[in-house]
Amino acid sequence: MYSVILTELGISVFNDGKLDKAFSFSNPVKEYLLVKSKESKLNELVNYLASTQRGFSISDESLLAILKKYSIDCHLMDESELDTVQTNKPQIIVDSGFASNLQDTLGKLREFALGLSSSIVTEVSQSPDLHIIQAINSLDEIDKIANGLSSRLREWYGLHFPELDNIIDSINGYAQIVIAGKRESLTKKVFEEAGFPESKVEMLSLISSKSRGGDISDINLVIVQSIAKQVLEFHELRKKLEEHVENEMQEIAPNISAILGTAVGARILGRAGSLKKMASMPASTIQVLGAEKALFRALKTGSQPPKHGLLFQHAMVHAAPRWQRGKIARAVAAKAVIAARVDVYGEGLNQTLLEKLNIRVGEIGKKYENPTEKDMRPPPTFSREGGSFRDSPRREGGRSRDSGRSRDSGRSRDSGRSRDSGRSRDSPRRDSGDRREGGSFRDSPRRDSGDRREGGSFRDSPRRDSGDRREGGSFRDSPRRDS
Missing domain, CATH: 3.30.420.220 (Nucleotidyltransferase; domain 5)
Structure with a gap:
């Protein structure tokens, strides 16, 4: 053989x-x-x-x-x-x-x-999906850096031309004006080249001549113009990265791009780690990707879990009413997982996935057109305890955790020390009985039927002549006074 x-x-x-x-x-x-x-x-x-x-x-x-x-x-x-x-x-x-x-x-x-x-x-x-993840992460980081530089640019140049900040919203146009120089050198041609309409050009020309800003030195102006150039370069780089991510997603993951969009799909792909890992995840995991902190807090405290994470950026979820977002996010996540599996193990674009998703979202919109009583409830409140947010459950009888304290809780803990401050710790105790509470002794009249536990219920107990019980602790024998 x-x-x-x-x-x-x-x-x-x-x-x-x-x-x-x-x-x-x-x-x-x-x-x-x-x-x-x-x-x-x-x-x-x-x-x-x-x-x-x-x-x-x-x-x-x-x-x-x-x-x-x-x-x-x-x-x-x-x-x-x-x-x-x-x-x-x-x-x-x-x-x-x-x-x-x-x-x-x-x-x-x-x-x-x-x-x-x-x-x-x-x-x-060499896997192309890993390069997509790096590209979308770079895009997000560029946004953070550019936003920080833009804020600094507006504040710094605003000392020289403060009225410009309230008129121009686009940071691209603002940076082009800064590069042109001081406000005295700003002409209509500068504003037109920056892409502003005729009406705004006239307004800017008038305001630049009547600005109440201070002068700026040539040294400071050069630095501010350098920041403006960096902002414009970041703007161009962002456009290239955005176009690159869109093209790569259409080629590598066309079905995910059809269901989630290129930007949201790339961000969820980055959270998942790779296309194969995303294809192996359940829909419930895809739904809350990006909301890990809220999810773990809900698991720890028993509060309501998050309904969506990065999927909130999806147009269908973002535009839906509040009480429909969780259901729509789950439907989108379910189709996104199927789309990822088609991209990994199949070929080409599956048009039926998007059609079925649109049908499902329409059904949710009709079935849950109006909110229920449960949806109208306000979100649960959290109290800060021990460094974390926890639900503060009410005790039986409607009392909170600290409702069982004494009626004299408004007094400070040391309010009862003046009477016994001269007595040492080992001195004989009074026969009437003292109760240690909050670190101090208080004189309380002796009851014939027993002692009452402050903040609790009456307990019938035989009166002790030899000492009292330390609350929350153990019995301590003290020398008995001569009656």
Whole structure:
């Protein structure tokens, strides 16, 4: 019986346990990966097996698929044979002539493992979805930096031309005016080149001549103009990144782009880690991506969990009424997961996903057109305790946690110290009985029927002459006074 065995260093053909032919790999890592990906041709092996015209037992599924393409009569080994091959693989490599001895075999297998791991890391790093994640993260960081510089630019140049801040909303146009120089040098041509309409050009020309701002030195003006140039460069870079993300998402994940949009889809892809990881996530996880803090706080305190995370930026969720957002976010997340799986394991754009999503959102809008009583309830309030927000549940009888304190809680803890401040800790106690509360002793009249626990209920207990019970602590025996 002929058997064909795939090893890390080559392919061996055995006949009844004896080596018949061996085909070594010149580049073990590369050729092994080609066989595993079913892309290798293996012309020499195919010609040899075709000339033999026998049935062959194959040790690897990928190798079996390649040989069947050439109509080679072969089948896969059973589990016992595969276990035997795996156990005796070092000896098979030596018998095939791929290594001189077992020690040499282990050394070559180690080199193969290192090369294989390096090639896998390289392959993963070349994944296009990871580059999309880096691009969208860069876009968000550029927005933060540009917004900070824009605020600084408006504040600094506003000392010289304060009226300009209230008239111009676009930071791009504002930066172009700053680059033009001082307000005295601003002409209608400058405003027109910045892209303002005729009506606003006349207004800016009039205001620049009557501005109440102070003068700015040439040194400060040069620095402010440098900031304005940086803002414009960031603006151009942002446009390029946005266009790049849109093109890459349309090519790599067309179905996600159709369901979520390119920007929201790329941000959710970044939170998930990769396209394959997103495809393996449930819809409930996709729904709350970006709201991890709120989710963990809800799990800790038992409050309402978040209804959406980054999906709030989706047009369908953002434009929906408050009581419909959670249901629409769940529908969008469910279709987004299916879209991710189609992008990973399928091909092309599936138009039915978006159509079904629109139908589902329409059904939600009709069914939940008006809010229910539960939807109209105000959100739960949180009280700050111990460094975290927690729901403050009411105790039985409508009392809060601190409602059981004494009626004299308005007094300070040390209000009862003046009477007994001269008495040491070990001095004999009065027979009338003192109760320690909040770190001080208070004189209280002795009851015949027992002592009342402040903030609690009456407890019938025999009166002690030898001492009192420390509240929240243990009994302490004190010397008994002579009655």
